[in-house]
Every structure is written in structure tokens, then in C-alpha cells.
Amino acid sequence: GAGVSQSPSNKVTEKGKDVELRCDPISGHTALYWYRQRLGQGLEFLIYFQGNSAPDKSGLPSDRFSAERTGESVSTLTIQRTQQEDSAVYLCASSQLTSTDTQYFGPGTRLTVL
Amino acid sequence: EDQVTQSPEALRLQEGESSSLNCSYTVSGLRGLFWYRQDPGKGPEFLFTLYSAGEEKEKERLKATLTKKESFLHITAPKPEDSATYLCAASLLTGGGNKLTFGTGTQLKVEL
Numbered sequence: 001g002a003g004v005s006q007s008p009s010n011k012v013t014e015k016g017k018d019v020e021l022r023c024d025p026i027s028g029h030t031a032l033y034w035y036r037q038r039l040g041q042g043l044e045f046l047i048y049f050q051g052n053s054a055p056d057k058s059g060l061p062s063d064r065f066s067a068e069r070t071g072e073s074v075s076t077l078t079i080q081r082t083q084q085e086d087s088a089v090y091l092c093a094s095s096q097l098t099s100t101d102t103q104y105f106g107p108g109t110r111l112t113v114l
Numbered sequence: 115e116d117q118v119t120q121s122p123e124a125l126r127l128q129e130g131e132s133s134s135l136n137c138s139y140t141v142s143g144l145r146g147l148f149w150y151r152q153d154p155g156k157g158p159e160f161l162f163t164l165y166s167a168g169e170e171k172e173k174e175r176l177k178a179t180l181t182k183k184e185s186f187l188h189i190t191a192p193k194p195e196d197s198a199t200y201l202c203a204a205s206l207l208t209g210g211g212n213k214l215t216f217g218t219g220t221q222l223k224v225e226l
Contacts, residue, residue, distance in 0.1 A: 042216035056211055091157055105157035
């Protein structure tokens with residue numbers, strides 16, 4: 001079946017511009033997670049959704065970062081006024097439930113801020 | 115502070131040369147320990163989940179084990195197609211959801 005998909009696969013933007021990253025989870029998966037992977041570093045948790053609610057936003061690095069999920073499906077991660085330190089691969093994962101269910105990852109969006 | 119540390123950072127093996135990757139964790143309460151494989155330019159691919167000390171899981175040439183402080187990923191008679199970065203991650207008992215705390219990975223290269 002279809003896995004997690006993300007778009008765009010690559011995004012190059014200028015410092016100060018806003019960007020939107022999209023994630024389409026596996027159909028029927030109620031939990032959705034966003035992570036960030038900076039060069040040479042481990043994946044960092046950003047935010048998780050249960051349905052359309054976000055009970056844990058503790059990983060969002062600043063108020064320039066926000067995310068939403070609609071229809072218990074698609075999620076969008078928005079970064080406003082991008083900075084060079086935002087350059088990273090942004091990964092989305094989904095799981096059927098939340099407890100110990102396996103998270104399945106998408107291919108990521110590589111964001112480069114010039 | 116909850117922490118996951120992987121070693122070595124990089125490992126080069128000859129085809130058929132078995133070895134082990136280490137993942138040590140210092141967390142307040144472990145719900146599960148996950149192993150993923152990541153190929154360049156791709157998202158992590160799930161391999162195993164371990165929940166309690168003494169548990170072992172196997173898949174082809176890979177075997178994962180768990181103790182109270184660390185996990186090992188044993189690779190038996192590796193092939194070049196096993197070359198990838200192997201990530202381990204801890205899921206904690208505290209907090210909602212299943213957010214994962216990742217190590218920085220071991221980059222494995224298997225040569226002919």
C-alpha cells in the first residue's frame with residue numbers, strides 16, 4: 001500500500017521567506033509526527049498530532065514554527081521568516097495508534113535557506 | 115536529561131565480517147527501543163522494536179538485543195546492500211504519544 005508521502009522533496013528559499021511543508025500519512029493512521037534532521041545530528045522531535053489535535057508541541061524550536069492537521073489526514077508544517085539555521089531535512093512519520101505503535105517515515109523534505 | 119548514544123559513528127566491514135553496533139540510553143523510563151535503517155536521501159525504515167531487557171529480535175542478517183542500559187544490533191555475514199546508517203531511538207514512558215529520542219546513528223559501509 002501507499003506509504004507516507006511528503007512534498008516538496010526539495011525546497012530552496014531565501015532568508016526571511018515563509019515555507020510550507022506537506023505530509024500525507026498512511027491512510028487510517030491517527031498519529032502523525034514531525035521531526036527535523038540537521039546535518040550530522042540525530043532526528044529531533046518537533047510536534048505530534050493525535051487526530052487533528054496537537055497534544056505535544058514541545059519540540060517546536062520557536063514561534064516561527066507552526067503545524068496543523070486537517071481531516072485526520074494531511075499535515076502542514078509552516079516556517080515563517082526562515083533563517084539559515086532552519087536548513088535541514090524535515091521528516092514526517094505516522095502510526096496507527098500512539099502508544100507503542102511503529103512510526104513509518106516519509107522520504108523527507110530537504111529545506112535549504114540561503 | 116534523556117539521552118541516546120550510538121557507537122561507533124562509522125564502521126567499515128568486509129563482506130562476511132560480522133560485527134555489532136551499540137546504542138546506550140539514559141532515560142527516565144523506557145517504553146520501547148527502536149532500530150531503523152536509513153539510506154542516503156531517504157526516510158528511516160523500521161527494523162525492530164524491543165520492549166524489555168533480555169528481548170531479542172531477528173531479521174535476515176540482523177539481530178537486535180536489549181539490556182537495561184543498552185541495545186546491540188548484530189550484523190552476521192554482512193553484504194554490501196547492508197550499507198546504510200543505522201539509527202536507534204528510545205520511546206519514553208513519560209509524556210503522551212510515542213515521540214522518539216534518536217541517537218546520531220552508525221554509518222555502516224560493507225565492502226566486497
